[in-house]
Amino acid sequence: MNKAITEGLVLMPAPFAAGLDLWSSGNGTPGSDTYEDALNAAYVAADQDFDGCLELQKIDTVQKLRYMTETPILPGCYLRITVRIKAISGNFPTVRIAGWAGDRGGDHVGGLTETAAEVALTSYGEIVELSAIVGTGNRGGVDMVWGMAVDHGHFGLDLTGANGGVVRIDDIEIVDITGVFLRDMLSQVDVRDYGALGDGITDDSAAFEAADAAADGRRVFVPEGSYWLGETVTLDSEVVFEGRVTMPTEAMLLLTKDFDLPRYVAAFGSEEIAFRKAFQALLNNSDHESLDMGGRKITVTGPIDMQAAVPNKTAYSTRRVIRNGQLEAVESAAWDTEVVTSRATYATEDPKRLTDVDNVANIPIGALVEGNGVGREVYVTDRRVGAGELTLSGPLYDAAGRQSYTFRSFKYLLDFSGFTNFSKFSLSDVELQCEGLCSAIRLAQTGTTFHLRDCFISRPKDRGITSIATGCQGMLIDRCNFLSAEGSLTVEERSSIALNANANDVKLRHNRAEKFRHFAFLAGSNNVVIGNHFFQGDGEADGVRTAGIIFAQTYCSSTLVGNYVDNCHIEWTNEQDQIPDFVSGYSFSAMNITDNIFLSGRVASWFSYLVVKPYGAGHFLNGMNVSGNMFRSINGSIDRAERVDDSFATLDFSKTKNVTFAGNSFHAVNAQVMNPLRVRHNQPSVASSWTIDPEGELPFGAEARGVDSIVALDHIRTSGSTEVFEMPYVLLRQGSDKDKVKLVWSQALRGEVALSLRIDT
Structure with a gap:
């Protein structure tokens, strides 16, 4: 590339033969003195070494020679000034190539290097050739870096040292040598050509933006160096980073062409800083909905405050995604609780x-x-x-x-709690490797539809996902793996929890959780829990098991379908809503548990898969469906699949309503409960009152509050074998536990009947 040819620029100074009025003894600016008729200068037409040359006697401390015509300085164009000179007589001077930098208005641009290295002349008649390169960018080999403020220059040379000496100077050459730098310029624009210094101090923001504006489809190249960007910089071109960028927290680097984490790592060097800056850009750039981590593993030395990374936002509700990478915690005191x-x-x-x-x-x-x-x-x-x-x-x-x-x-790898509201955010195909040092994710104070999909939360110290308020509203957790750091501990020793939620409408779908104290604590309602596998066992004989999922609302309105509940149980409690409200409240209501696999092994006989734990007296069951489930205990049987934990209170079974407990299978479970419960009773001796005992097979040990049907399975006879055709009436809630009923006949009879008992009305 030669701009003198391609753009018609005139770079070469006129020869001395064209007149010495074109050459100044000052800066070369309009109005400065020229060498025309000067006593110490003359044109020599015939010299044995030069075709035509200027003979000049040094009479000033700095004897200047400047071409009067303005030589243009363009971004990306590099000029080489070449001078051939020899001493003729007198004192030997020192010579250097020099120039004067001017802006568009013709004013001097100060603070720049305007002279090249000095060379001393040491013998008469010896031709010495000097050259220097001038240009806008701080490239290797450039002697005078003039930046973007300079519009033109007046070039020539200076004679310094002792006065009195006479020299002859060949015609000065100025040529475009941009081609020397073509190696990295053919397909890209170098930020140095637009004034970037890369010294780590000077603000190179404007140079970056100018290079991007000039790229016009080419790449922007950031060579080695440290580039301080004090302001927000938006680059719409592809950018190649060899150097590193530093910025204040509030300033943003917005890479709109190639927006991914590897590009930010290349820009900032530090993976942690790059992740913060990329997240900052994600929330401040409408061109991209997702940040691709490019499969990188980011080493994290302390909690990442996600809101602090984006100081211009305290709330955000546009869909954004971070995908495809890993974050790994490493040992640091910053993780201490x-x-x-x-x-x-x-x-x-x-x-x-x-x-x-x-x-x-x-x-x-x-x-x-x-x-x-x-x-x-x-x-x-x-x-x-x-x-x-x-x-x-x-x-x-x-x-x-x-x-x-x-x-x-607790300390978290990703902490969103600084946001007052954060909605519509997803993590996809990301692994959070907590390494037992920290927890994984803390949600914002409020927000909707936080989504975790196809992710791994590995070995959190205390918590996998924590909701401190209502940032979990409508949270979606899909196809994720939660791997505990406490797998070697017994169940009783574990304290970590995979996730919790306080708000409503949480969906847990097709996840796997291994050996936490609890998989999920759900304090809201309208939850959908489907297709998950969570297991929490250990190798202890007659071992204790904790709850896999805790529903902490009385009016739950939740469904648990198609899950594999392995060596843990489902707990339904009201520890965060303990005061019964019988006017507008419904007590323990609206729970659906269907088509799940419940499995346990080596557990104590009192272990149960479904546990209702009331806090406060007066609570009752009011709408519960348990059907199609498979309950199986191995390596020892258990007493029953369901029970009430009466540590604080029991249920009021006189108010039970709308409970279906049917179609389940029981293996090594002694009480095979149902509601309605089919009971077959044989009365071998005559009696006018028959007591029907369900033998503990009413769900939760509830009261017998109804009989749907009574069917005689054989003749009902008197003591004399006379057949009797009559119906008895029923006395409900009989016995000390009120779980029995009595059939009362008009006379003493014997026979066999089948009944359908209910715990509800």
Whole structure:
């Protein structure tokens, strides 16, 4: 490329033969003195070495020679100035190529290098050739880097040193040598050509943007160096980074052409910084809905505060995705859990608030709350330091009064809790390798449809996914693997939980969770749990098993379908909603558990697969369907598949409504419960009152509150074998447990009947 040819530029100075009025003894600018009629200058037409030359005597401290015509300086164009000179007589001067830099208005551009290296003349008649390169970019071999502010130059040479010497100077040459740099310019634009210095100090933002504007389909090339970008830079061209970029947190690098994490890693060098900057760009660039990690594994030394990475946004609700990569935690004190102990007051009238909190300023938002009467997965959602108050994600079940609480703030690989609202966000095909050092994801304070799909959450220290408030509304967890760091521990020793949710409409579909204390704690309603496999066993004989999924709402309105519940149980509780509301509430209502596989092995005989655990008296079952499930115990039988945990209260079985417990299969389960329950009763001796005992096969040990049918299976006879054709009436809720019924006849009779008993009405 030769711009003198392709763009018609005149670069070569006129020969001295054209007149010395074209050559200045000053800067070469209009109005400066020329060498025409100067006493110390003359044109020599015939010299034995030069065809025509300027003979010049040095009489000034710096004897200048500048071409009066403006030589244009263009981005990407590099000029070489060549001078051939020899000493004739007198003192030997020192010579250097020099120039004067001017802007578009003809004013001088200061602060630039305007002279090349000096060369001393040491003998008469010896021809010395000097050359220097001038251009806009800081490329290797460029002697005078003039940047983007310069529009033109006046070039020539300086004589320095002792005065009195006489030299002869051949015609000065200025040529376009941009071709020297063609190796990396044919298909790309170098940011140095547009003024970037890459010194780590100078703000190169404008140079980057100028190079991008000039690229016109070519790549932008960022050569080796450290480039400080003090402002937001948007690059619409493909960019190749050999050098590294540094930026303030608030400034953004928006790569719209090739938006992926490997490009940001190339730009910033540090993988962690690159991930933050790429996420910042994802939320500030409408051209891309997803950030592809390019299969890279990012080593993470401390929690990534996702909101702090995007300081210009505290809320976001446009769909965005991060996909295809790994984040791996490495040993660091930054993962240490913050623990604060403080006294506070709780009142049931304000069930989600702690007041008069000591040391409230040091309690982190997002901390887990522990204390007497505090249920599982209660978190600090807000803090008012001036008022000394904390807002909680859920109520406490028995903590009225003043007591000491412990607040634990776990550390997370990805922490979104700084966002007040964060919606429509997905992680896809991403593995979070916590390595037992940290937890995985903490959700924003509010938000809808957080989506995790085809991801691995591996070995979280405390939690896989934590919702501290309602950022889990409509959360979708699909085809993910949750691998515990506590697999070597017994069930009783485990404390980690794969995920929790406080809000409604959560979907857990086709996931696998291994050896956590709990797979999921769901405090909202309208949940869909389908096709998951979660197992939590150990090798202990008569081992204890914890809940795989905990539903912590009485009105649950949830369905559990087609899951493999392996060595754990389903717990339905109200520890975050313990006060019965019989006016607008429904108590333990709207639960559907169908077509699941329940399996256990080496468990204590009292273990059950379905556990209802009431907090507070007066609760009852009001709408529950358990059907089509397979209950199987191996390496020992269990007493029953379902039970009530009455640690705090039992159910009021006199109010049971709409319970279906049918079509299930039982293997090594002693009580094969049903509702309605078919009972066959043989009365061998005559009696006017027959007691029908279901022998513990009514679900949950509930009361016998109804009889759907009575069918005689043989003749009903008197003691004399006389056949009797009559119907008895029924007395319900008989016996100490009220689980029996009595058939009352008009006389003493014997025979066999089949009944259909119900626990509900």
